[in-house]
Amino acid sequence: MKYFLQRVSFYLFTAWAAITLNFLIPRMIPGDPVQALVTKYQGQLSSQAIDSLYVLFGLNKDANLWEEYVSYWKQLLTGDLGLSFTFFPTPVSEIISSSLPWTLLLVGITTVISFLLGTGLGVLAGWRRGSWTDGLLPVTTFLSSVPYFWLGIIAIYLLTGPDSFFPSSGGFDAGLVPAFDQYFIPSAIQHSLLPALTILISSVSGWILSMRNMMVTVSSEDYITVAHAKGLSDRRVAMSYAARNALLPNVSGFALSLGFIVGGTLLVEIVFSYPGVGFQLFQALGASDYPLMQGIFLIITISVLVANLLADIAYLLLDPRTRKEG
C-alpha cells in the first residue's frame, strides 16, 4: 500500500510537471496566433476586434507569467481548455470530447484485441516451438517492421474503390447524423474495419514475437522442469507456470500501449481521415491552433500517466516479488 501511494504521488508530480511544460512551451514559440488569424481574415478585422481576440485567447500582454499560470490552472480545474482557433469560438474541450470516442473505440478495441490475440498466439508458438508455428515467425517479423500507415495506404489502394465494401475515409457515411441508431452504428463499424485491421495486423506481430521469446526463455527455467516432473498436465504447466511468468513483461508493455491509444495512431487516422484525436491534432498543427494542440497534448500526457499507473498496479497484482512486505 505504501508502495502504491509512493507511485501515485510520483505520478501526480509528473502530471504537474507535464502540465506546467504544456503551459510554458506554447508561450515560448515565436509568432502570434492572433496575427495568424488576422492574416487569415486578410485585414477585415477592426483593431477593436483584434484587441478582444488577444483577451479571449488569454494572450493579454499586461498580465505577467505567474498570473497567467494561476489562471491557466483555474481554467484547467474547471475543465476549460480555452477556445479553438480553427473552429472559433468552439471550446477545445468540446472538440476533444467529440473526437475522443472515435479514437478510444477504434484504437482501444484494436489494442485490446491485438494484445489478447498476439499473446495467445505467442504462448502457443513459444510452447510448441519446433513445430509448424515456427514458420509463422518470419511473417510476424516482417509485419511488425512494416509501418502501419504504409499498410493503411496499401489497404486503401488495394481494397477500396467505388464498388468496394470498404470505405476509404471518414468515420461514418456523409449523409448520417451521429446517433446510436440502426443506421449510424453499422456505418461506423464498416468505416472502422479497415483502419482497425491495419492497426491489428501491424501491432499483433509485436505481441506474438515478444510473448514467444519470453515463453522460450521461461521454458528453460527449473520450475518448468519441476512442474513437468510433478506430473501436471501439459496445459497447466504451459498456462499456470510458463505463460503466467512470461506474461509479466508483456503486461507492462500492454499498459504502456494503452497510454498511446489516444495519440499513438495519428498516422492511421490521417491516412483514413478518421475523425479521431490524431486527425484533430494533425489539423490543429496545420492551422497553428495552439489551444487545441495544448488540449490534445494534455489529454495524451494524462492518458500516458494513467496507463503507467495501471502498469504499476497490474505488476503489483501479477508479480508478488514487487509487493513490499508489511
Added chain:
Amino acid sequence: MSEPVIEIRNLNVDYGLGDQAVHAIRDVSLTLHRGEVLGLAGESGSGKSTLAYGMTRLLPPPGVITGGEVIYHPEKGDPYDVLSLTDRQLQAFRWAETAIVFQGAMNSLNPVHKISTQLTDVLRAHDPKMSENSRNARAREMLKLVGIAPDRMDAYPHQLSGGMRQRVMIGMALILQPQVVIMDEPTTALDVVMQRQILGQLVELRERLGFSVIFITHDLSLLVEFSNRIAIMYGGRIVEEAPAAAIYRDALHPYSSGLLGSFPALRGPRRELTGIPGSPPDLKGMPSGCSFHPRCPKAFEPCSSKIPVLTPHGDRSVACWLVES
C-alpha cells in the same frame, strides 16, 4: 539384498540427432533396491543428471533416449517399462512413483505462486477427487514434516531462504509418498551447515517413510556418509559400483580412487589431497578404449584400444582392465 524398485537396463541417451549427436549416456545399467540410498558420483559432464532426467523422461530437447529400458516395480502389481508409457500414464507415474528434488534450490519454485498453490496442485493433478480442505491439510502436514512452520503456506518463494525453499521442495517431493526420490545435487546451492541439516533430515525421513533414494552429487565424501551403495560415472558410463564402505576402503577403479583423493574426508585421519590430472573428456570426441585412459596414472597396454566392460566381482562391479588382468 532386497527386491529392486527401479532397474535401468542398457540406457542410452544422446543429445542431438544423427551424426552430430553426442552420446551422453552409454549402455548404463543400474539397479535401485527398495529402501536403499544409491549414490551417483562423477565430475561435471559425466552424465549423472542426464541419467536422472533420462530415466524419468524429463530430458530437455535435444536430449533423446536412443535405447534401453527403465523397469519400474510398483508396490503392488506387475513391473512395467517407464520408457514405453503413454503421455497420460507418464503423467500419473511422475511424482506419485518417482519424485525429484532438483539442484537449483533457488529456481525450482514458481515465483508467482504461493507455496500452498504449488504444494496442492500436485495433489489436484493426481487425485482430482480430493477436497480442498484435505489438500491444504496435507500440504501443511508436509511443511511440518520438513520443519517449516505451516503458517508459511501463504508465503511466496522469494520470501523464503534458500534452505527453506529446498526443504519445501523435499516436502513437495514426499507429498504423494513416492517409492523413489531422485536427489539431483540437492544441497549444492546451500552452505555447508544447511547441507548437513537438510541431509540429516532426509535420512530421518527416509527411515520413517521408507522410500528409496538416488542421490546425485560430485561430493563423494558426502555419499560415503549417506548412501548404501555408490555408482561412479565417467564419460557417460558407470565405471564402478560398490557398497559405500567398500569404495571408501579400497576403490578398484583408478578414477574412483582419484575422486576419493580429491576430497577431504568428513571423518578419520588427515591425509594429503590429490587431484586427477587433466580434465573430463569431451563427449564429442571420446578417447578410444577406456575413456579414462589419457588421465589414468595406471594405464597400460589394452586401455587405449579396448573398452572395458562393467563386470561383477562379488557384491561390486568395476569396468577396468587393471582388475581383469
